[in-house]
Amino acid sequence: xxxxxxxxxxxFSNNVLLFTLISxxxxxxxxxxxxxxxxxxxxxxxxxxxxGIFGKWKYISYTIIRATPLxxxxxxxxxxxxxxxxxxxxxGQYIVGSIGAAAAGYFFHLPMFIHIPIIILSALIAxxxxxxxxxxxxxxxxxxEVISTIMLNWIALYLQNLLVYTEGFQKPGGETSYDIQPTxxxxxxxxxxxSEAGRAxxxxxxxLFDLFKTPxxxxxxxxxxxxxxxxxxxxxTTLGYKLRAVGFNKNAAEYGGIxxxxxxxxxxxxxxxxxGLAGAVQVMGVSHNISLLAAMEGYGFDxxxxxxxxxxxxxxxxxxxxLFGALKYGGQKIQPAIGAPSEIVNIVIGTIVFFIAIxxxxxLLIKIFRKKDNRNVR
Amino acid sequence: MKRTGQxxxxxxNITKKFGAFTANDNITLTVYKGEVHALLGENGAxxxxxxxxxxxxxxxxxxxxxxxxxxxxxxxxxxAIANGIGMVHQHFMLVKPFTVMQNIILGMEPRTKFGTIxxxxxxxxxxxxxxxxxxxxxxxAKIQDITVGMExxxxxxxALYRGAEILILDEPTAVLTPQEITELMQILKxxxxxGKTIILISHKLKEIKEAADYCTIIRxxxxxxxxxxxxVTESELASKMVGREVSFKVDKKPKIPxxxxxxxxxxxxxxxxxIITVNKLSLEVKAGEIxxxxxxxxxxxxxxxxxxxxxxKVKSGKIFMKGKDITNxxxxxxxxxxxxxxxxxxxxxxxxxxxxxxENFILENHADxxxxxxxxxxxxxxxxxxxxxxxxxxxRPKNSFKSARSLSGGNxxxxxxxxxxxxxxxxxxxxxxxxxxxxxxxxYVHSALVHQRDINKAVLLISLELDEVMNVADRxxxxxxxxxxxxxxxxxxxxxxxxxxxxxGKS
Ligand SMILES: Nc1ncnc2c1ncn2[C@@H]1O[C@H](COP(=O)(O)OP(=O)(O)OP(=O)(O)O)[C@@H](O)[C@H]1O
Ligand SMILES: [Mg+2]
Numbered sequence: 101x102x103x104x105x106x107x108x109x110x111x112f113s114n115n116v117l118l119f120t121l122i123s124x125x126x127x128x129x130x131x132x133x134x135x136x137x138x139x140x141x142x143x144x145x146x147x148x149x150x151x152g153i154f155g156k157w158k159y160i161s162y163t164i165i166r167a168t169p170l171x172x173x174x175x176x177x178x179x180x181x182x183x184x185x186x187x188x189x190x191x192g193q194y195i196v197g198s199i200g201a202a203a204a205g206y207f208f209h210l211p212m213f214i215h216i217p218i219i220i221l222s223a224l225i226a227x228x229x230x231x232x233x234x235x236x237x238x239x240x241x242x243x244x245e246v247i248s249t250i251m252l253n254w255i256a257l258y259l260q261n262l263l264v265y266t267e268g269f270q271k272p273g274g275e276t277s278y279d280i281q282p283t284x285x286x287x288x289x290x291x292x293x294x295s296e297a298g299r300a301x302x303x304x305x306x307x308l309f310d311l312f313k314t315p316x317x318x319x320x321x322x323x324x325x326x327x328x329x330x331x332x333x334x335x336x337t338t339l340g341y342k343l344r345a346v347g348f349n350k351n352a353a354e355y356g357g358i359x360x361x362x363x364x365x366x367x368x369x370x371x372x373x374x375x376g377l378a379g380a381v382q383v384m385g386v387s388h389n390i391s392l393l394a395a396m397e398g399y400g401f402d403x404x405x406x407x408x409x410x411x412x413x414x415x416x417x418x419x420x421x422x423l424f425g426a427l428k429y430g431g432q433k434i435q436p437a438i439g440a441p442s443e444i445v446n447i448v449i450g451t452i453v454f455f456i457a458i459x460x461x462x463x464l465l466i467k468i469f470r471k472k473d474n475r476n477v478r
Numbered sequence: 479m480k481r482t483g484q485x486x487x488x489x490x491n492i493t494k495k496f497g498a499f500t501a502n503d504n505i506t507l508t509v510y511k512g513e514v515h516a517l518l519g520e521n522g523a524x525x526x527x528x529x530x531x532x533x534x535x536x537x538x539x540x541x542x543x544x545x546x547x548x549x550x551x552x553x554x555x556x557x558a559i560a561n562g563i564g565m566v567h568q569h570f571m572l573v574k575p576f577t578v579m580q581n582i583i584l585g586m587e588p589r590t591k592f593g594t595i596x597x598x599x600x601x602x603x604x605x606x607x608x609x610x611x612x613x614x615x616x617x618x619a620k621i622q623d624i625t626v627g628m629e630x631x632x633x634x635x636x637a638l639y640r641g642a643e644i645l646i647l648d649e650p651t652a653v654l655t656p657q658e659i660t661e662l663m664q665i666l667k668x669x670x671x672x673g674k675t676i677i678l679i680s681h682k683l684k685e686i687k688e689a690a691d692y693c694t695i696i697r698x699x700x701x702x703x704x705x706x707x708x709x710v711t712e713s714e715l716a717s718k719m720v721g722r723e724v725s726f727k728v729d730k731k732p733k734i735p736x737x738x739x740x741x742x743x744x745x746x747x748x749x750x751x752x753i754i755t756v757n758k759l760s761l762e763v764k765a766g767e768i769x770x771x772x773x774x775x776x777x778x779x780x781x782x783x784x785x786x787x788x789x790x791k792v793k794s795g796k797i798f799m800k801g802k803d804i805t806n807x808x809x810x811x812x813x814x815x816x817x818x819x820x821x822x823x824x825x826x827x828x829x830x831x832x833x834x835x836x837e838n839f840i841l842e843n844h845a846d847x848x849x850x851x852x853x854x855x856x857x858x859x860x861x862x863x864x865x866x867x868x869x870x871x872x873x874r875p876k877n878s879f880k881s882a883r884s885l886s887g888g889n890x891x892x893x894x895x896x897x898x899x900x901x902x903x904x905x906x907x908x909x910x911x912x913x914x915x916x917x918x919x920x921x922y923v924h925s926a927l928v929h930q931r932d933i934n935k936a937v938l939l940i941s942l943e944l945d946e947v948m949n950v951a952d953r954x955x956x957x958x959x960x961x962x963x964x965x966x967x968x969x970x971x972x973x974x975x976x977x978x979x980x981x982x983g984k985s
Contacts, residue, residue: 335855336854336855336857337853337854337855338844338845338850338854340855341837341840341855342844342845344833345833345841348830348831348832348833349826349829349830349831349832351826351827352826352828352829352830352841353841354789354809355787355789355809355821355827355828356809356841356842357808357809357810357813357842358810359808359810
């Protein structure tokens with residue numbers, strides 16, 4: 101097991117890591133220029149972000165909460181990408197997953213140890229079918245997955261809005277569904293920390309109190325486990341072998357007897373399930389219900405960036421998700437603190453993605469620094 | 479040995495390392511204006527690497543390049559083109575959905591005075607070059623619809639269109655028919671008489687003897703010799719290249735074939751443009767024989783094989799394997815009938831280039847024991863298997879973890895052959911199995927095919943090289959316009975007659 105973990109971490113620790121780090125630094129650097137141009141002190145802004153992330157236990161736990169769904173949607177995109185598919189639909193699959201979780205969480209009354217798996221399962225199935233549908237459309241009719249998943253995203257959004265207003269599911273007077281049953285909640289010590297005994301205990305343990313003030317939950321652990329499963333599946337199973345073969349070279353895969361269409365559907369289903377899991381974790385751990393959506397929440401789209409920054413590897417997604425969560429969470433704080441717009445953080449993230457997407461530029465920079473190269477052309 | 483004139487290419491003390499591996503070890507290559515200079519070496523000797531350095535695709539670890547006696551820093555193909563260097567790669571680099579003409583003018587499009595592409599002029603230019611050198615192409619065909627042989631002509635035209643004065647041809651004849659090769663040799667002569675200089679990579683000693691003036695021999699990254707071609711014999715060249723004596727004859731004992739394995743009845747197959755390309759083709763292959771199909775490129779061979787292997791739908795007709803109907807079955811089902819094949823386009827169909835060698839060895843068997851147990855890959859068994867095959871089939875370098883992409887062309891082919899032969903098929907279909915291989919490797923592949931036959935398996939060999947078919951096959955079927963026009967016993971076959979029939983002449 102330890103060995104596996106080591107290998108799991110290793111996949112992210114080669115030249116690619118250097119690329120990524122340079123891209124991140126460049127992103128921060130350009131963000132600094134933008135701040136400077138807008139008349140703000142970049143050092144002050146960045147130190148605000150850093151204290152905003154690490155300054156208190158509470159912040160760290162918020163960062164992790166923010167990162168959790170991003171890791172999962174990142175894994176979703178990674179998984180599809182390794183099969184040569186571009187899953188723009190993580191957003192919609194996330195929504196469908198959270199609908200499945202909210203419904204199973206509210207309508208079923210079960211003991212906790214069954215209820216939680218049932219909620220997760222129904223999110224997986226709902227979102228898996230949602231993703232699989234795009235795979236099916238591609239396999240059967242040649243509809244490009246980018247097109248179909250974009251449309252499925254909107255269908256999912258309006259489906260959620262419809263359901264939130266459906267009697268029997270809508271919380272009276274609110275724009276949300278009913279909360280899921282307490283047996284489905286994975287927020288740590290959700291009720292106990294508000295009880296008399298809990299409050300008394302926490303009064304003596306200020307650090308833990310700080311940490312648990314937030315809706316900290318099991319989701320992060322789930323995300324890590326899922327990342328390991330994704331990595332294991334891709335590297336160590338015959339399914340992963342097939343999917344990667346299809347992703348790298350459809351023709352050779354078909355020639356070798358691999359059913360390309362079937363594997364595209366499988367891949368999209370699994371990718372859908374992973375994004376749906378993000379939705380489930382969010383419902384079970386943070387929101388406990390689903391609410392009216394005025395617009396996409398963006399977890400799925402951010403997942404694309406996470407996957408890219410994580411070099412389309414499972415291990416990479418965990419780190420990239422944390423980085424992304426941290427920047428997003430810490431970034432909010434520069435507005436109240438120094439008045440700089442928190443959108444700066446989006447510029448930083450955008451720049452990072454931009455540089456990662458054009459590795460040629462970075463390899464040029466690396467080349468200038470050490471004058472040897474081994475490009476992989478023949 | 480004294481040569482005169484301008485040194486157009488002078489690569490001095492070139493060393494290229496890939497990590498710890500040295501692909502070129504202190505090689506010096508001097509080419510004079512107007513000569514055809516051959517680069518000869520086994521698969522993986524470092525020929526393509528050397529030329530990729532000259533063309534700016536790789537940068538040398540050390541060494542200097544002088545072009546027309548001026549020191550040059552060639553950092554990219556653009557620099558190379560600016561220095562008058564053009565290259566036709568071993569594996570073509572064309573934009574598939576584009577037409578022939580679009581590919582040729584790509585990046586150098588002639589403009590009208592309004593700044594749009596001057597299509598008229600482009601077409602004229604392309605046609606005039608293509609006629610000048612006898613490289614006939616259909617300028618409006620899409621690359622994805624034309625044969626490999628055609629693709630190569632497009633590549634050559636592309637380099638000429640860019641005004642190349644020094645033309646690097648990486649194994650140009652590997653995909654050509656005998657007639658086309660003769661034509662190419664004529665083209666090379668035309669080019670040099672106009673003062674162009676040619677660097678020719680080839681394994682084919684006959685061609686080097688015929689076309690080249692000088693020859694530099696590399697073995698495992700080291701320069702062995704540079705010789706004047708007229709001073710040496712073919713077998714001298716061969717032994718310099720391989721480092722031992724090689725036999726050119728295929729060793730084959732007579733054998734009586736067994737029962738019919740593959741039976742094809744009036745097969746009709748359409749090509750990508752929906753034209754009937756395989757036209758009522760009937761054929762039988764027996765156990766313990768090698769049936770060779772001889773024919774010129776584009777006479778339906780590719781479509782025929784694709785239909786046989788399940789990649790292309792059969793329009794009408796039937797295919798039987800050991801009496802069982804396998805018409806329009808999936809590749810997997812056909813594989814399960816113990817049919818294996820060595821595909822024509824090794825990079826497109828044969829290999830997953832981004833997989834490592836070990837992963838490529840299990841393409842068909844990855845889900846079977848011992849490589850997988852209940853869906854989990856058994857990496858140690860896969861590795862063992864790979865090391866065995868690498869050893870047995872002499873894949874170089876001996877490294878299971880190298881990506882297939884980083885292997886030389888010949889070694890990529892060895893990987894495929896190793897995999898397919900190891901599947902222990904009842905019928906082995908080999909399409910152009912020695913394309914791009916050196917004499918040592920060809921010797922190996924041929925003996926592998928003959929071995930299959932000797933252990934009473936059926937072998938279907940499809941090759942554009944008549945020499946190969948004549949040498950290896952027991953029976954020779956001539957294909958022309960999608961039909962088998964005649965079948966001969968190899969012993970009493972007449973090469974001239976077959977050549978004539980391949981070109982559509984009557985027997
Ligand atoms: N990008 C690369 N990374 C690592 N090794 C490489 C790379 N390119 C080539 N090599 C290695 O360098 C050696 C020489 O390869 P090269 O392609 O030059 O051979 P070649 O002489 O052209 O052979 P062939 O006749 O088979 O085409 C091979 O062992 C190959 O595996
Ligand atoms: Mg080569």
